[in-house]
Amino acid sequence: MSMPTNPFPTSLEEAVAYDLADPLADVRSAFLVPDEVTYLVGHSLGPATNLSLAALRDTTDIEWRTGLVGSWNSAEWIDMPSLLGRQIAKLIGVPSDDVVVCDSVSVNLFKLVGALLRERGSDARIIIEAGEFPTDQYILERLAQQVGARFARVACGSGTLAMENGDILVRSLVDYRSAEVAEVRQMEIDAERKGGTIVWDLSHATGVIDLKLADEGARFAVGCTYKYLNGGPGAPAFIYVRHDAIADLQTPLAGWLGHADPFAFSDTYEAAEGVQRFVAGTPPILSMAALKGALHAFDGLNPCDVEAKSQRLGDMCLSVFSRLGLQSPSPPIGQRRGGHVSLIHDHGYAVSRALAKRGIKTDFRTPDTIRFGLSPLFLSYSDVWRALEILEEILQTNRYLDAEFSVRLKVT
C-alpha cells in the first residue's frame, strides 16, 4: 500500500490510512504495552518486548540456572559488551568494532572525557552548553575539578563557537527538552578547524534518528539504551570511539576487563586493543540479556523509515498544538527533530497527570514542559491521533484543574 499524499495526517481517517501504509506496522506486535495505555514515554523508558523478556528468561533459566559459571564462555557472556556494541554500531552508523556496551552514560562520560583530557594535556578545557542534560554537566564539572582542568559553561548553542585549540565539547545530539537535532557534520567541521573535539551524547537520538556518525565525521560518543532501544530500566550504556582515535586514550577507570589479557591476572594494567579498554568491571549480564533481545526489534528495519515516521508523528502533534493555540519549543513542522515533541503549559504537570488518568502516558519536565514521546516502532498514527483528541478534551473542559492532578509524584 502506498503512503497517503499529505505530508502528515490531519484527521483520524488520514491517520488510519497512514497506519495501513506503515512499513513499520508489523514490529508493533513485538511490544508488550498494556491495551488500555497509549505510551508516549518511549523517549524515557522504552517498553518491554516479547524478545527482551524471552532473552531474559533464557539467560536466567538456561544460562544461569543450568550453565552456571560456564556460561561466561558457552553463552559468550564475557563478550557481551562487544557483541551488543556491534548491534548498536549499526544503529549509529559506525564500524562494528568501534562501540562497546558498559556502565551508564554518566560513568562513560567520566571515562571518555577523562581519557581525552589526559591525552590533550593541562591546557584542555571542558566545554558544556547551559541547559545540557544535568548529569553531563555535573559529571564533567566534577571531573574538571578533580584533574585540575578548566571548565566552561557557555550559552546554549555556542559550544563550537567558544572552542579553542584542545577543548573538549560534550553535546547532546538531540536536546532532551526541545528535541532539536544538532548539525553533526557542520559542528565537527567547526570543531576540527579550531583543534577541538566533540563528544556526542546520543541518549535521545539512538534508535529514532537515522544516524550516520562515521560519515558525518564524529569520533566520540556515549549514549543510553533504555529509551528508544527499549533495553529496560537501567540498561547499560555504550561508548563509541573511532578506531583511529583510540591509541592514546587511557581510561581513568582502568578495570580488569579493560585489560589486554584479563585472565593473565597481571599486577599492572595494559589497555586492551580498541574500545574494549573502556569496559571496567564485570558486565551486568541480566540487563544485557534484556537489551540483546530488545535490539532484535530493529532487525531488518530501514532507519530512514524509523526517522520518517517519528517526524511525521511529531508534525501531526505540532499541527494540533497550533490549532489549539498551544506553544511548543520543538523544531516546527517540516524541520528535523528527535523522537519527541514538547508542549509548554502553565499547568503542565496537572495536564500530564490528567492525561495519565485517561491512559495517555507522557512525562513532565519542570517548570512547564510536557513531553510526548513518539516511538515509531510501537505507536500507530491513530494511537497518537486519539491521544491528541483526549488532550483537546482535557484542555477544553479544564479537567486538569481537579485537585487530584496537582499532587507531585517523585519521578515526573
Ligand SMILES: Cc1ncc(COP(=O)(O)O)c(C=O)c1O
Ligand atoms: C541526554 C541524556 N544524557 C544522560 C542521561 C542519563 O544518563 P545515565 O544513564 O547515566 O542515567 C539521560 C537520561 O535521560 C539523558 O537524557
